[in-house]
Amino acid sequence: IGEIKRFIRDDGIIKVSRAYKDISYKAFTVKERMMAEQKTEPTLAEIANELNITPQELSTAMEAARSPESLYAQTDD
Amino acid sequence: MNNYMKLEIPSKTTNEAFARAAVGAFAAQVDLTIEELSDIKTAVSEAVTNSIIHGYKDASGVIFINCNISCKDDKYTIEIVIEDKGKGIEDIDVAMQPLYTTSPNDERSGMGFTVMQSFMDSLDVNSVLGEGTKVVMTKRIGAENTYD
Amino acid sequence: MNNYMKLEIPSKTTNEAFARAAVGAFAAQVDLTIEELSDIKTAVSEAVTNSIIHGYKDASGVIFINCNISCKDDKYTIEIVIEDKGKGIEDIDVAMQPLYTTSPNDERSGMGFTVMQSFMDSLDVNSVLGEGTKVVMTKRIGAENTYD
Ligand SMILES: Nc1ncnc2c1ncn2[C@@H]1O[C@H](COP(=O)(O)OP(=O)(O)O)[C@@H](O)[C@H]1O
Ligand SMILES: Nc1ncnc2c1ncn2[C@@H]1O[C@H](COP(=O)(O)OP(=O)(O)O)[C@@H](O)[C@H]1O
Ligand SMILES: [Mg+2]
Ligand SMILES: [Mg+2]
Numbered sequence: 379i380g381e382i383k384r385f386i387r388d389d390g391i392i393k394v395s396r397a398y399k400d401i402s403y404k405a406f407t408v409k410e411r412m413m414a415e416q417k418t419e420p421t422l423a424e425i426a427n428e429l430n431i432t433p434q435e436l437s438t439a440m441e442a443a444r445s446p447e448s449l450y451a452q453t454d455d
Numbered sequence: 456m457n458n459y460m461k462l463e464i465p466s467k468t469t470n471e472a473f474a475r476a477a478v479g480a481f482a483a484q485v486d487l488t489i490e491e492l493s494d495i496k497t498a499v500s501e502a503v504t505n506s507i508i509h510g511y512k513d514a515s516g517v518i519f520i521n522c523n524i525s526c527k528d529d530k531y532t533i534e535i536v537i538e539d540k541g542k543g544i545e546d547i548d549v550a551m552q553p554l555y556t557t558s559p560n561d562e563r564s565g566m567g568f569t570v571m572q573s574f575m576d577s578l579d580v581n582s583v584l585g586e587g588t589k590v591v592m593t594k595r596i597g598a599e600n601t602y603d
Numbered sequence: 604m605n606n607y608m609k610l611e612i613p614s615k616t617t618n619e620a621f622a623r624a625a626v627g628a629f630a631a632q633v634d635l636t637i638e639e640l641s642d643i644k645t646a647v648s649e650a651v652t653n654s655i656i657h658g659y660k661d662a663s664g665v666i667f668i669n670c671n672i673s674c675k676d677d678k679y680t681i682e683i684v685i686e687d688k689g690k691g692i693e694d695i696d697v698a699m700q701p702l703y704t705t706s707p708n709d710e711r712s713g714m715g716f717t718v719m720q721s722f723m724d725s726l727d728v729n730s731v732l733g734e735g736t737k738v739v740m741t742k743r744i745g746a747e748n749t750y751d
Contacts, residue, residue: 392636392637392638393634393635393636393637394631394634394635394636394637394640395631395634397637398631405489409489419488419489419490420488420489421486421487421488422483422486422487422488422489422492423483423486425489426483432483432620432623432624433483433484434480434483434484434620434621434623434624435480435620435623435624435627436483437476437479437480437482437483437492437624438476438479438480438624438627438628438631440479440489441472441475441476441479441496441628442476442628442631456617458612458613458615458617458618459612459613460610460611460612460618460621460625461610461611461612462608462609462610462611462625463608463609463610464606464607464608464609465606465607467606469604469606469632470606470608472632473608473628473629473632476624476625476628476631477608477610477625477628477629480621480624480625480628481621481625483621483624484617484620484621
Protein backbone atom coordinates (compact mmCIF):
# COMPACT_ATOMS: atom_id res chain seq x y z
CA ILE A 379 0.00 0.00 0.00
CA GLY A 380 2.76 2.44 0.94
CA GLU A 381 4.49 2.05 -2.40
CA ILE A 382 1.34 2.69 -4.37
CA LYS A 383 0.47 5.71 -2.29
CA ARG A 384 3.91 7.18 -2.76
CA PHE A 385 3.64 6.67 -6.48
CA ILE A 386 0.24 8.32 -6.72
CA ARG A 387 1.29 11.24 -4.58
CA ASP A 388 4.50 11.88 -6.49
CA ASP A 389 2.69 11.59 -9.77
CA GLY A 390 -0.82 12.78 -10.53
CA ILE A 391 -1.71 14.65 -7.37
CA ILE A 392 -5.35 15.63 -7.38
CA LYS A 393 -6.21 18.23 -4.81
CA VAL A 394 -9.47 18.09 -2.89
CA SER A 395 -10.30 21.65 -3.87
CA ARG A 396 -10.35 20.56 -7.51
CA ALA A 397 -12.46 17.46 -6.91
CA TYR A 398 -15.01 19.43 -4.87
CA LYS A 399 -15.38 21.90 -7.72
CA ASP A 400 -16.06 19.01 -10.11
CA ILE A 401 -18.70 17.56 -7.79
CA SER A 402 -20.39 20.97 -7.42
CA TYR A 403 -20.49 21.45 -11.15
CA LYS A 404 -21.99 17.99 -11.68
CA ALA A 405 -24.53 18.64 -8.90
CA PHE A 406 -25.59 21.84 -10.65
CA THR A 407 -26.05 19.99 -13.95
CA VAL A 408 -28.04 17.18 -12.33
CA LYS A 409 -30.21 19.70 -10.48
CA GLU A 410 -31.04 21.58 -13.68
CA ARG A 411 -31.91 18.34 -15.46
CA MET A 412 -34.11 17.08 -12.63
CA MET A 413 -35.93 20.39 -12.40
CA ALA A 414 -36.69 20.21 -16.11
CA GLU A 415 -37.92 16.64 -15.74
CA GLN A 416 -39.91 16.85 -12.51
CA LYS A 417 -40.91 20.52 -12.45
CA THR A 418 -40.04 20.60 -8.75
CA GLU A 419 -36.82 21.32 -6.97
CA PRO A 420 -34.92 18.08 -6.31
CA THR A 421 -33.69 17.47 -2.78
CA LEU A 422 -30.05 17.29 -1.76
CA ALA A 423 -30.43 13.55 -1.21
CA GLU A 424 -31.83 12.99 -4.72
CA ILE A 425 -28.92 14.81 -6.33
CA ALA A 426 -26.37 13.07 -4.08
CA ASN A 427 -27.89 9.71 -4.97
CA GLU A 428 -27.48 10.50 -8.66
CA LEU A 429 -23.81 11.36 -8.06
CA ASN A 430 -23.26 8.28 -5.92
CA ILE A 431 -22.14 10.22 -2.84
CA THR A 432 -23.73 10.90 0.54
CA PRO A 433 -25.80 14.08 1.03
CA GLN A 434 -23.28 15.02 3.72
CA GLU A 435 -20.43 14.82 1.20
CA LEU A 436 -22.37 16.76 -1.41
CA SER A 437 -23.10 19.53 1.09
CA THR A 438 -19.43 19.72 1.99
CA ALA A 439 -18.29 19.70 -1.63
CA MET A 440 -20.66 22.54 -2.57
CA GLU A 441 -19.45 24.49 0.42
CA ALA A 442 -15.81 24.13 -0.50
CA ALA A 443 -16.43 25.06 -4.11
CA ARG A 444 -18.31 28.18 -3.06
CA SER A 445 -15.50 29.76 -1.10
CA PRO A 446 -12.10 28.34 -1.95
CA GLU A 447 -10.52 31.54 -0.69
CA SER A 448 -11.81 31.10 2.82
CA LEU A 449 -11.90 27.33 3.16
CA TYR A 450 -8.40 26.89 1.88
CA ALA A 451 -6.88 30.12 3.01
CA GLN A 452 -3.87 29.47 5.19
CA THR A 453 -3.60 33.02 6.32
CA ASP A 454 -4.37 32.82 10.03
CA ASP A 455 -1.43 32.83 12.40
CA MET B 456 -35.38 10.76 13.82
CA ASN B 457 -34.03 13.03 16.52
CA ASN B 458 -30.37 13.90 16.43
CA TYR B 459 -27.96 16.51 17.70
CA MET B 460 -24.38 17.70 17.49
CA LYS B 461 -22.32 20.00 19.66
CA LEU B 462 -19.36 21.74 18.14
CA GLU B 463 -16.66 23.95 19.63
CA ILE B 464 -14.26 25.99 17.49
CA PRO B 465 -11.89 28.89 18.06
CA SER B 466 -12.92 32.30 16.69
CA LYS B 467 -10.71 32.27 13.60
CA THR B 468 -11.96 33.66 10.31
CA THR B 469 -11.21 30.36 8.54
CA ASN B 470 -13.72 28.70 10.86
CA GLU B 471 -16.62 30.62 9.38
CA ALA B 472 -16.36 28.36 6.31
CA PHE B 473 -15.87 25.30 8.48
CA ALA B 474 -18.91 26.12 10.63
CA ARG B 475 -21.02 26.45 7.46
CA ALA B 476 -19.72 23.11 6.21
CA ALA B 477 -20.23 21.32 9.53
CA VAL B 478 -23.78 22.57 10.10
CA GLY B 479 -24.54 21.91 6.42
CA ALA B 480 -23.30 18.32 6.67
CA PHE B 481 -25.41 17.83 9.78
CA ALA B 482 -28.53 19.31 8.20
CA ALA B 483 -27.96 17.11 5.14
CA GLN B 484 -29.43 14.08 6.94
CA VAL B 485 -32.84 15.67 6.55
CA ASP B 486 -34.28 15.49 3.05
CA LEU B 487 -34.04 19.19 2.29
CA THR B 488 -33.56 21.17 -0.90
CA ILE B 489 -30.33 22.89 -1.90
CA GLU B 490 -32.07 26.18 -1.29
CA GLU B 491 -33.09 25.28 2.26
CA LEU B 492 -29.55 24.08 2.89
CA SER B 493 -28.07 27.27 1.54
CA ASP B 494 -30.43 29.39 3.70
CA ILE B 495 -29.21 27.55 6.78
CA LYS B 496 -25.55 27.94 5.80
CA THR B 497 -25.99 31.66 5.17
CA ALA B 498 -27.64 32.21 8.56
CA VAL B 499 -24.82 30.26 10.25
CA SER B 500 -22.24 32.41 8.44
CA GLU B 501 -23.80 35.60 9.71
CA ALA B 502 -24.01 34.43 13.32
CA VAL B 503 -20.50 32.97 13.39
CA THR B 504 -19.03 36.05 11.69
CA ASN B 505 -20.71 38.22 14.33
CA SER B 506 -19.14 36.19 17.13
CA ILE B 507 -15.71 36.41 15.51
CA ILE B 508 -15.84 40.08 14.53
CA HIS B 509 -18.02 41.72 17.17
CA GLY B 510 -18.02 39.25 20.05
CA TYR B 511 -14.29 38.65 20.21
CA LYS B 512 -13.01 41.56 18.09
CA ASP B 513 -9.43 40.66 17.38
CA ALA B 514 -9.01 38.58 20.52
CA SER B 515 -9.24 34.83 20.34
CA GLY B 516 -12.22 33.16 21.90
CA VAL B 517 -14.36 30.07 21.60
CA ILE B 518 -17.58 29.63 19.63
CA PHE B 519 -20.12 26.95 20.57
CA ILE B 520 -22.49 25.60 17.95
CA ASN B 521 -25.31 23.26 18.93
CA CYS B 522 -27.66 21.73 16.38
CA ASN B 523 -30.80 19.74 16.97
CA ILE B 524 -33.04 17.94 14.55
CA SER B 525 -36.47 17.00 15.77
CA CYS B 526 -39.41 15.44 14.02
CA LYS B 527 -43.10 16.00 14.62
CA ASP B 528 -45.95 14.87 12.40
CA ASP B 529 -43.45 13.96 9.67
CA LYS B 530 -42.05 17.50 9.60
CA TYR B 531 -38.49 18.25 10.61
CA THR B 532 -37.28 21.24 12.57
CA ILE B 533 -33.61 22.17 12.69
CA GLU B 534 -32.54 24.29 15.63
CA ILE B 535 -29.13 25.96 15.57
CA VAL B 536 -27.63 27.67 18.60
CA ILE B 537 -24.50 29.79 18.16
CA GLU B 538 -22.93 31.13 21.32
CA ASP B 539 -19.90 33.19 22.23
CA LYS B 540 -18.43 34.38 25.53
CA GLY B 541 -17.48 37.71 24.01
CA LYS B 542 -18.33 41.30 24.76
CA GLY B 543 -22.09 41.05 24.42
CA ILE B 544 -24.68 43.44 22.99
CA GLU B 545 -25.90 46.47 24.92
CA ASP B 546 -29.32 46.84 23.31
CA ILE B 547 -30.50 43.85 21.31
CA ASP B 548 -33.53 45.59 19.78
CA VAL B 549 -31.32 48.33 18.39
CA ALA B 550 -28.66 45.87 17.22
CA MET B 551 -31.25 43.85 15.31
CA GLN B 552 -32.52 46.79 13.31
CA PRO B 553 -31.76 46.56 9.59
CA LEU B 554 -28.63 48.53 8.64
CA TYR B 555 -27.58 49.06 12.26
CA THR B 556 -23.90 48.34 12.71
CA THR B 557 -21.26 49.34 15.22
CA SER B 558 -18.48 48.72 12.69
CA PRO B 559 -19.33 50.93 9.70
CA ASN B 560 -15.68 51.22 8.74
CA ASP B 561 -15.26 47.45 8.49
CA GLU B 562 -17.51 47.20 5.45
CA ARG B 563 -20.18 45.63 7.66
CA SER B 564 -23.62 46.07 6.19
CA GLY B 565 -25.66 45.92 9.39
CA MET B 566 -27.84 43.28 7.73
CA GLY B 567 -26.63 40.16 9.58
CA PHE B 568 -29.61 39.76 11.93
CA THR B 569 -32.03 40.69 9.14
CA VAL B 570 -30.55 37.94 6.96
CA MET B 571 -30.82 35.37 9.77
CA GLN B 572 -34.41 36.42 10.38
CA SER B 573 -35.48 36.14 6.77
CA PHE B 574 -33.63 32.90 5.96
CA MET B 575 -34.79 31.05 9.09
CA ASP B 576 -38.26 30.57 10.58
CA SER B 577 -37.39 31.93 13.99
CA LEU B 578 -34.56 33.93 15.52
CA ASP B 579 -33.95 34.57 19.18
CA VAL B 580 -31.03 36.60 20.51
CA ASN B 581 -29.86 36.65 24.11
CA SER B 582 -26.92 38.72 25.21
CA VAL B 583 -25.34 40.03 28.38
CA LEU B 584 -22.76 42.81 28.22
CA GLY B 585 -19.35 41.44 29.11
CA GLU B 586 -20.60 37.86 29.17
CA GLY B 587 -21.52 36.93 25.64
CA THR B 588 -24.19 36.39 23.04
CA LYS B 589 -26.41 33.43 22.19
CA VAL B 590 -28.32 33.21 18.92
CA VAL B 591 -31.05 30.57 18.57
CA MET B 592 -32.47 29.96 15.11
CA THR B 593 -34.91 27.35 13.84
CA LYS B 594 -35.98 26.29 10.40
CA ARG B 595 -38.78 23.91 9.46
CA ILE B 596 -37.98 21.66 6.53
CA GLY B 597 -40.58 20.74 3.96
CA ALA B 598 -41.73 24.24 3.17
CA GLU B 599 -44.96 23.59 1.26
CA ASN B 600 -46.53 22.27 4.45
CA THR B 601 -45.51 25.11 6.67
CA TYR B 602 -47.94 27.45 4.88
CA ASP B 603 -51.02 25.27 5.50
CA MET C 604 -2.15 27.90 10.94
CA ASN C 605 -3.13 26.02 14.07
CA ASN C 606 -6.76 25.15 14.53
CA TYR C 607 -8.98 22.74 16.40
CA MET C 608 -12.54 21.54 16.69
CA LYS C 609 -14.39 19.53 19.32
CA LEU C 610 -17.46 17.65 18.30
CA GLU C 611 -20.00 15.65 20.28
CA ILE C 612 -22.58 13.39 18.64
CA PRO C 613 -24.87 10.60 19.79
CA SER C 614 -23.96 7.06 18.69
CA LYS C 615 -26.42 6.77 15.82
CA THR C 616 -25.46 5.08 12.58
CA THR C 617 -26.45 8.18 10.53
CA ASN C 618 -23.75 10.05 12.41
CA GLU C 619 -21.00 7.98 10.84
CA ALA C 620 -21.57 9.82 7.54
CA PHE C 621 -21.76 13.13 9.40
CA ALA C 622 -18.54 12.47 11.33
CA ARG C 623 -16.74 11.65 8.08
CA ALA C 624 -17.98 14.83 6.45
CA ALA C 625 -17.28 17.04 9.47
CA VAL C 626 -13.72 15.78 9.97
CA GLY C 627 -13.26 15.93 6.18
CA ALA C 628 -14.39 19.56 6.04
CA PHE C 629 -12.08 20.40 8.92
CA ALA C 630 -9.10 18.65 7.34
CA ALA C 631 -9.85 20.32 3.99
CA GLN C 632 -8.58 23.67 5.29
CA VAL C 633 -5.19 22.24 4.57
CA ASP C 634 -4.78 21.85 0.83
CA LEU C 635 -4.55 18.07 0.83
CA THR C 636 -4.96 15.52 -1.93
CA ILE C 637 -8.08 13.43 -2.52
CA GLU C 638 -6.19 10.39 -1.38
CA GLU C 639 -5.09 11.96 1.89
CA LEU C 640 -8.64 13.13 2.56
CA SER C 641 -10.09 9.76 1.73
CA ASP C 642 -7.56 8.04 4.02
CA ILE C 643 -8.60 10.32 6.89
CA LYS C 644 -12.31 9.81 6.29
CA THR C 645 -11.92 6.04 6.10
CA ALA C 646 -10.00 5.96 9.38
CA VAL C 647 -12.66 8.15 11.03
CA SER C 648 -15.41 5.85 9.75
CA GLU C 649 -13.73 2.81 11.24
CA ALA C 650 -13.20 4.41 14.64
CA VAL C 651 -16.71 5.91 14.84
CA THR C 652 -18.31 2.65 13.69
CA ASN C 653 -16.38 0.81 16.40
CA SER C 654 -17.71 3.19 19.06
CA ILE C 655 -21.28 2.77 17.79
CA ILE C 656 -21.22 -0.99 17.27
CA HIS C 657 -18.79 -2.31 19.88
CA GLY C 658 -18.57 0.50 22.43
CA TYR C 659 -22.27 1.14 22.84
CA LYS C 660 -23.71 -2.00 21.20
CA ASP C 661 -27.35 -1.14 20.69
CA ALA C 662 -27.51 1.27 23.59
CA SER C 663 -27.30 5.01 22.95
CA GLY C 664 -24.18 6.82 24.02
CA VAL C 665 -22.09 9.84 23.18
CA ILE C 666 -19.07 10.01 20.88
CA PHE C 667 -16.47 12.76 21.23
CA ILE C 668 -14.35 13.76 18.26
CA ASN C 669 -11.47 16.19 18.67
CA CYS C 670 -9.36 17.38 15.75
CA ASN C 671 -6.22 19.43 15.75
CA ILE C 672 -4.24 20.88 12.90
CA SER C 673 -0.73 21.99 13.67
CA CYS C 674 2.01 23.32 11.49
CA LYS C 675 5.74 22.84 11.84
CA ASP C 676 8.38 23.68 9.26
CA ASP C 677 5.64 24.24 6.68
CA LYS C 678 4.27 20.72 7.18
CA TYR C 679 0.81 20.08 8.59
CA THR C 680 -0.15 17.37 11.03
CA ILE C 681 -3.77 16.46 11.64
CA GLU C 682 -4.56 14.72 14.90
CA ILE C 683 -7.93 13.07 15.37
CA VAL C 684 -9.16 11.76 18.70
CA ILE C 685 -12.30 9.62 18.81
CA GLU C 686 -13.59 8.69 22.23
CA ASP C 687 -16.51 6.78 23.68
CA LYS C 688 -17.68 6.00 27.22
CA GLY C 689 -18.76 2.52 26.20
CA LYS C 690 -17.83 -0.94 27.30
CA GLY C 691 -14.11 -0.77 26.62
CA ILE C 692 -11.63 -3.33 25.26
CA GLU C 693 -10.24 -6.12 27.43
CA ASP C 694 -6.98 -6.73 25.58
CA ILE C 695 -5.98 -4.00 23.13
CA ASP C 696 -3.09 -5.94 21.58
CA VAL C 697 -5.40 -8.82 20.73
CA ALA C 698 -8.17 -6.50 19.49
CA MET C 699 -5.75 -4.74 17.14
CA GLN C 700 -4.62 -7.92 15.42
CA PRO C 701 -5.72 -8.14 11.77
CA LEU C 702 -8.92 -10.20 11.34
CA TYR C 703 -9.64 -10.26 15.08
CA THR C 704 -13.28 -9.46 15.78
CA THR C 705 -15.71 -10.14 18.61
CA SER C 706 -18.69 -9.82 16.25
CA PRO C 707 -18.06 -12.39 13.50
CA ASN C 708 -21.79 -12.77 12.86
CA ASP C 709 -22.22 -9.05 12.22
CA GLU C 710 -20.23 -9.23 8.99
CA ARG C 711 -17.43 -7.40 10.77
CA SER C 712 -14.11 -8.02 9.06
CA GLY C 713 -11.84 -7.49 12.03
CA MET C 714 -9.80 -5.10 9.88
CA GLY C 715 -10.86 -1.77 11.43
CA PHE C 716 -7.71 -1.11 13.45
CA THR C 717 -5.52 -2.39 10.61
CA VAL C 718 -7.18 0.07 8.23
CA MET C 719 -6.68 2.98 10.68
CA GLN C 720 -3.05 1.97 11.12
CA SER C 721 -2.27 1.79 7.41
CA PHE C 722 -4.18 4.91 6.37
CA MET C 723 -2.84 7.13 9.12
CA ASP C 724 0.75 7.84 10.22
CA SER C 725 0.18 6.92 13.84
CA LEU C 726 -2.50 5.13 15.84
CA ASP C 727 -2.78 4.95 19.59
CA VAL C 728 -5.56 3.12 21.39
CA ASN C 729 -6.42 3.50 25.07
CA SER C 730 -9.24 1.60 26.68
CA VAL C 731 -10.52 0.69 30.11
CA LEU C 732 -13.12 -2.07 30.50
CA GLY C 733 -16.44 -0.58 31.50
CA GLU C 734 -15.19 2.98 31.04
CA GLY C 735 -14.58 3.47 27.35
CA THR C 736 -12.16 3.68 24.48
CA LYS C 737 -10.03 6.48 23.08
CA VAL C 738 -8.40 6.30 19.66
CA VAL C 739 -5.73 8.86 18.75
CA MET C 740 -4.61 9.03 15.12
CA THR C 741 -2.33 11.44 13.33
CA LYS C 742 -1.56 12.05 9.71
CA ARG C 743 1.09 14.29 8.20
CA ILE C 744 -0.03 16.20 5.14
CA GLY C 745 2.27 16.80 2.19
CA ALA C 746 3.36 13.23 1.83
CA GLU C 747 6.42 13.54 -0.38
CA ASN C 748 8.22 15.25 2.46
CA THR C 749 7.30 12.76 5.12
CA TYR C 750 9.46 10.14 3.44
CA ASP C 751 12.59 12.29 3.34
N1 LIG D 1 -21.98 38.09 18.76
C1 LIG D 1 -22.02 39.43 18.93
N2 LIG D 1 -21.30 40.00 19.94
C2 LIG D 1 -21.32 41.33 20.13
N3 LIG D 1 -22.02 42.19 19.35
C3 LIG D 1 -22.74 41.69 18.34
C4 LIG D 1 -22.78 40.29 18.08
N4 LIG D 1 -23.59 40.08 17.00
C5 LIG D 1 -24.03 41.27 16.63
N5 LIG D 1 -23.53 42.27 17.42
C6 LIG D 1 -23.85 43.71 17.32
O1 LIG D 1 -25.01 43.86 16.52
C7 LIG D 1 -24.73 44.72 15.41
C8 LIG D 1 -25.56 44.28 14.21
O2 LIG D 1 -25.18 42.99 13.75
P1 LIG D 1 -25.44 42.59 12.23
O3 LIG D 1 -26.90 42.78 11.97
O4 LIG D 1 -24.90 41.24 11.99
O5 LIG D 1 -24.66 43.69 11.41
P2 LIG D 1 -23.08 43.84 11.18
O6 LIG D 1 -22.42 42.56 11.62
O7 LIG D 1 -22.94 44.07 9.71
O8 LIG D 1 -22.63 45.00 12.01
C9 LIG D 1 -23.24 44.61 15.21
O9 LIG D 1 -22.71 45.75 14.54
C10 LIG D 1 -22.73 44.49 16.64
O10 LIG D 1 -22.66 45.76 17.27
N1 LIG E 1 -14.73 1.48 20.66
C1 LIG E 1 -14.68 0.17 21.00
N2 LIG E 1 -15.30 -0.29 22.13
C2 LIG E 1 -15.26 -1.60 22.48
N3 LIG E 1 -14.62 -2.54 21.76
C3 LIG E 1 -13.99 -2.16 20.62
C4 LIG E 1 -13.99 -0.81 20.19
N4 LIG E 1 -13.28 -0.74 19.04
C5 LIG E 1 -12.86 -1.98 18.78
N5 LIG E 1 -13.28 -2.86 19.72
C6 LIG E 1 -12.98 -4.32 19.77
O1 LIG E 1 -11.89 -4.57 18.91
C7 LIG E 1 -12.26 -5.55 17.93
C8 LIG E 1 -11.53 -5.28 16.64
O2 LIG E 1 -11.96 -4.05 16.04
P1 LIG E 1 -11.82 -3.86 14.48
O3 LIG E 1 -10.39 -4.09 14.09
O4 LIG E 1 -12.40 -2.53 14.11
O5 LIG E 1 -12.68 -5.04 13.85
P2 LIG E 1 -14.28 -5.19 13.77
O6 LIG E 1 -14.92 -3.87 14.11
O7 LIG E 1 -14.53 -5.61 12.36
O8 LIG E 1 -14.66 -6.24 14.79
C9 LIG E 1 -13.77 -5.47 17.84
O9 LIG E 1 -14.35 -6.68 17.38
C10 LIG E 1 -14.14 -5.17 19.30
O10 LIG E 1 -14.15 -6.33 20.08
MG1 LIG F 1 -23.03 40.70 11.10
MG1 LIG G 1 -14.35 -2.07 13.32
